[in-house]
Amino acid sequence: MARAEKSGVKYFLTICTENKSFVKILNILKKYKNVFGTYGIHPHEAKDYIDLTIDNIKENLLKNNKIIGIGETGLDFYYNHSDGKLQKKCFLKHIHASQETSKTLIVHSRSAEDDIVDILSSEVKNKSFKILMHCFTGSKEFAHKLLDIGCYFSASGIITFKKATELTETFKSIPNNKILIETDSPYLSPEPLRGKTNEPSHIIHTLKYISKIKKETEKSVASFTGHNFSKLFNLSNL
Numbered sequence: 338m339a340r341a342e343k344s345g346v347k348y349f350l351t352i353c354t355e356n357k358s359f360v361k362i363l364n365i366l367k368k369y370k371n372v373f374g375t376y377g378i379h380p381h382e383a384k385d386y387i388d389l390t391i392d393n394i395k396e397n398l399l400k401n402n403k404i405i406g407i408g409e410t411g412l413d414f415y416y417n418h419s420d421g422k423l424q425k426k427c428f429l430k431h432i433h434a435s436q437e438t439s440k441t442l443i444v445h446s447r448s449a450e451d452d453i454v455d456i457l458s459s460e461v462k463n464k465s466f467k468i469l470m471h472c473f474t475g476s477k478e479f480a481h482k483l484l485d486i487g488c489y490f491s492a493s494g495i496i497t498f499k500k501a502t503e504l505t506e507t508f509k510s511i512p513n514n515k516i517l518i519e520t521d522s523p524y525l526s527p528e529p530l531r532g533k534t535n536e537p538s539h540i541i542h543t544l545k546y547i548s549k550i551k552k553e554t555e556k557s558v559a560s561f562t563g564h565n566f567s568k569l570f571n572l573s574n575l
Contacts, residue, residue, distance in 0.1 A: 338369065341537035345559070347371060348566070349537060350519075352409050352443065352471070354379035355386075359397060366403045373570070374401065375443060377408035382421035383427040394434040405570045407435050408443030409471055412456075415448040425456070432460050441467040441570055450479045461486045467569055472521050477507045489569050491517040494527030494535065497546045499571065509550055513561045517569070518543045 341349070349372040353359045362374040376397040378386045398404050410431035412424050419427075435442040446453045455510055457468060470483060472493040480490065496504050508516065518540055522524075526535040527542040544562070548555045567573060 338537070341540075344538040344541045346540060347535050347563075348373065348545070350406070350570075351377070352568075353377050354409055355382045363401055371393060373403045373405045373572075375406040375408050376400075376404055377406075377410045377431055377443065378427055379409050380411050380413040380424045380427065380445060381416065383423045386427060387423065389427060389430060391430050391434045391437065394431060395438055398434075398438060398440060404440075405433050405572065406441045406443050406469070407438070408469075409440065409445050410515050411445035411471075412449035412452055413447045414452075416467040417529050425452070428456065429460075432456070432466070432467070435466040436464040439466070439571075441469055443469050443471050445471055446473075446475065450475060454479070454482045456488055457488070469517065469569060472519065472525070473507075474501075474504055475507065476503065477510050480511055482506050484511065489515050489517060489565060491519045491545060492543060493521045494525040494531070494539065494543055497527040497543060498531065505550055508547070513551065513553070514565060516547070517562050517565050518547060518558075526529070 351362050351372060351374050353362055353376045356380055359376055365372055366374050378389060392514050394407065395465055399469060408431065410428050412428060414421060432442060468488045470488050470490045473490040474495055492508055495501055496508060520535050520537055522535040522537060524535055526533045526539055530539055543557050544555060548558045
């Protein structure tokens with residue numbers, strides 16, 4: 338935390354993946370005033386949360402006023418740690434909780450592009466809700482389908498990797514007012530720290546890369562990504 342703040346990081350969002358991690362998140366929120374959190378079940382864990390209800394999700398959102406989002410939820414058909422049908426059912430519960438509470442949905446997508454687009458597009462038509470595509474690594478075509486329904490996109494350290502040329506082109510094509518940056522700590526340290534344990538202070542390297550590809554100053558990138566974070570999560574007082 339101290340290293341991150343020294344690097345210029347003012348606010349943090351720590352993401353929930355299951356109930357065990359949520360207990361830790363609640364303790365962190367009590368300890369640090371500038372840390373926010375979410376509640377949600379990662380698609381890998383869907384098999385263990387068959388009985389999860391929309392009300393369960395909504396109840397957990399009320400456990401601290403700094404719980405500002407729902408997720409990480411979504412679909413992961415690359416690893417398939419949970420059956421695809423169970424993942425979809427769990428995903429829909431999170432979506433409906435987002436629609437009912439106006440809390441932003443944080444979406445994980447891997448090898449599930451068509452299903453993600455179909456589900457989100459259908460649900461947005463029923464009732465609009467805010468969506469953040471977490472650690473986005475998809476194609477330009479996928480991104481623009483999601484832009485059509487108003488999604489935001491978060492760039493992780495992956496975008497700085499030498500082979501991430503397609504991802505770089507994708508983020509070049511995404512409007513600045515739809516971009517955020519993240520670490521996904523402790524994973525995915527950006528260049529030149531790739532392979533090391535990631536931490537919030539490393540986000541400065543991702544910011545510098547976005548500055549380079551967007552031909553914007555680092556100050557400008559910090560400004561528009563910070564503004565997007567505030568707008569997306571209804572934090573007008575930041």
